[in-house]
Amino acid sequence: GLFGVPELSCPEGFQEAQDKALQESEQLVQKACSTPPGPEIVMIFDQLSDALCRVADLADFVKIAHPDCAFREAAEEACRNIGTMVEKLNTDVELCKSLRQLLADKAVMGSLDPETRRVAELFMFDFEISGIHLDEEKRKKAVNLNIRILDLCNEFLAGTHLPNKIDKHVLPEHIRYSFTTDGNYLQVAGLHADCPDDLVREAAYKIFLYPNAEQLSRLEELLASRNSLAQLVGYSTFAHRALQGTMAKNPETVTQFLEKLSDQLSQRTQKDFEMMTKMKMKLKPPNSKLMPWDHPYYSGVLRAERYNIDPGLYCPFFSLGACMEGLNSLFSRLLGISLYAEQIQRGEVWSEDVRKLAVVHENEGLLGYIYCDFFQRPNKPHQDCHFTVRGGRLREDGEYQLPVVVLMLSLPHSTRNAPTLLSPGMMENLFHEMGHAMHSMLGRTRYQHVTGTRCPTDFAEVPSILMEYFANDYRVVNQFARHYKTGQPLPKNMVSRLCESKKVCAAADMQLQVFYAVLDQIYHGKHPLKRSTTEILKETQEKFYGLPYVPNTAWQLRFSHLVGYGAKYYSYLMSRAVASMVWKQCFAQDPFDRAMGERYRREMLAHGGGKEPILMVQGMLQKSPSVEDFVDALVSDLDQDFETFIMDS
Numbered sequence: 001g002l003f004g005v006p007e008l009s010c011p012e013g014f015q016e017a018q019d020k021a022l023q024e025s026e027q028l029v030q031k032a033c034s035t036p037p038g039p040e041i042v043m044i045f046d047q048l049s050d051a052l053c054r055v056a057d058l059a060d061f062v063k064i065a066h067p068d069c070a071f072r073e074a075a076e077e078a079c080r081n082i083g084t085m086v087e088k089l090n091t092d093v094e095l096c097k098s099l100r101q102l103l104a105d106k107a108v109m110g111s112l113d114p115e116t117r118r119v120a121e122l123f124m125f126d127f128e129i130s131g132i133h134l135d136e137e138k139r140k141k142a143v144n145l146n147i148r149i150l151d152l153c154n155e156f157l158a159g160t161h162l163p164n165k166i167d168k169h170v171l172p173e174h175i176r177y178s179f180t181t182d183g184n185y186l187q188v189a190g191l192h193a194d195c196p197d198d199l200v201r202e203a204a205y206k207i208f209l210y211p212n213a214e215q216l217s218r219l220e221e222l223l224a225s226r227n228s229l230a231q232l233v234g235y236s237t238f239a240h241r242a243l244q245g246t247m248a249k250n251p252e253t254v255t256q257f258l259e260k261l262s263d264q265l266s267q268r269t270q271k272d273f274e275m276m277t278k279m280k281m282k283l284k285p286p287n288s289k290l291m292p293w294d295h296p297y298y299s300g301v302l303r304a305e306r307y308n309i310d311p312g313l314y315c316p317f318f319s320l321g322a323c324m325e326g327l328n329s330l331f332s333r334l335l336g337i338s339l340y341a342e343q344i345q346r347g348e349v350w351s352e353d354v355r356k357l358a359v360v361h362e363n364e365g366l367l368g369y370i371y372c373d374f375f376q377r378p379n380k381p382h383q384d385c386h387f388t389v390r391g392g393r394l395r396e397d398g399e400y401q402l403p404v405v406v407l408m409l410s411l412p413h414s415t416r417n418a419p420t421l422l423s424p425g426m427m428e429n430l431f432h433e434m435g436h437a438m439h440s441m442l443g444r445t446r447y448q449h450v451t452g453t454r455c456p457t458d459f460a461e462v463p464s465i466l467m468e469y470f471a472n473d474y475r476v477v478n479q480f481a482r483h484y485k486t487g488q489p490l491p492k493n494m495v496s497r498l499c500e501s502k503k504v505c506a507a508a509d510m511q512l513q514v515f516y517a518v519l520d521q522i523y524h525g526k527h528p529l530k531r532s533t534t535e536i537l538k539e540t541q542e543k544f545y546g547l548p549y550v551p552n553t554a555w556q557l558r559f560s561h562l563v564g565y566g567a568k569y570y571s572y573l574m575s576r577a578v579a580s581m582v583w584k585q586c587f588a589q590d591p592f593d594r595a596m597g598e599r600y601r602r603e604m605l606a607h608g609g610g611k612e613p614i615l616m617v618q619g620m621l622q623k624s625p626s627v628e629d630f631v632d633a634l635v636s637d638l639d640q641d642f643e644t645f646i647m648d649s
Contacts, residue, residue, distance in 0.1 A: 326480025
């Protein structure tokens, strides 16, 4: 069966696995309600969470990635049913009472260790944000709102990817070939951001982002429902509810962070836009005004012209085998961890090119498993991501339940003449996703509820972004980057050029991220919204980005992160700030420093979500960073490296 789960040898097995989980959870609910206040209550709650997550997490992955439609549909159904059960449990008064009695018992609470206390509080928080304190009618309303929000999220997400159609005769003949033909129509399925033809990019932008009335009403209903739910359970806005327990703590801090960052970036962003405008005038003299569809293309042109970083020059040095060796060597020196290929049993994987790795510590032994779903296949989603399939926890029998994760990438297959070769961007993504995997393996908490990456969103990206800093350091890259034919190492100046090229127009790129993050905060802020979502987009774009809004476009309807990162899009920037500070202070001097690696494991990875995120950051940096520190860390990363500049000049 899939992942070694015997029931999952066929799609129907999801029903069986789900029924088993629901049955087990009913027994645990009864047990929790009859157990006196004490640490055992927290154990039972965690077992309950584990019973449901073991099916829900696995199904979450299968519904997206399995090539067989029957498996995908069965997994989708299991997700829905388990999700409904979770919503019901979060409003179960009797269940909550058993936890409330524990939290009210000062003597017992005082005797618990900090992790158990925090997990008890987190479970209580789940009850509270689901409206447990409300009367029965309002609780029912909260459950129904939650279910409606889940459905709207799925519908909105599907709508963000749908292509738009246009009568092919509307477009000039010479650019029609860039789009897929469908009878008399052309299908536009993306922004074609890398296309050298300005007209193709402009057409793609205006057609792909043309507002769809159904998608617009879904978004409006989603934002209004989230706001109603937040207010129903006692928060002034959805953002206040979503940011409880995060590193930022509240929307006011997020807004302060984004506004300060925007102020610090503005002059650099203007310079970047001026450079892009000059480049556009040089290549396309009559249309010299810079438009939103120009930014990704011309920043790429500037990068290539200034640093000659054609991916074709780099790929031969980054074979998949070499990159995996590099990761293995880095983890071994930094953390005492090695990756070993495991034998796969029949029916265990969903595609024959999936590989299974055992993660083994030199003293502690086997820590868990990583399934590597690395290669392109038809209908496979394109995003690179990390999935928790089973969380780690200390079981009742004293054994540790090993974590299981999947890393999904979209790498090209090897050919007759060459192994799988990664572009620099693919190599960096591999390191990024492996950062999440190590967090899952080393966040060996007692409780499954806070294991590995089950931590606040603005902290969860720190370990993965930190790995990007390692991937861009010559001392690390030099350990593994070898030409697959000649064995020649990648020259140092090529690595330096690559790193410096990423700083070209990086302020404008970051400014764009600030704009998206501010937009997300406004949408999830005070309701009713003062204007339509499109008018808010226009206003925010002009204030926080600087390139003009294009009439009859609605970029927000393609903003898929509003689903998984509602009110939390800022997390990428804040996590990057923390990762930058950790890199500069702890690893920039020596990226293989074992003592620092151990400190990093002890202070930041080991706790999963079992400790307040800002306390983990303080433990690592030995100080409490301010909003200004976060902003300074991000802005200082944009400075050119003098040595490379001189070398290249």
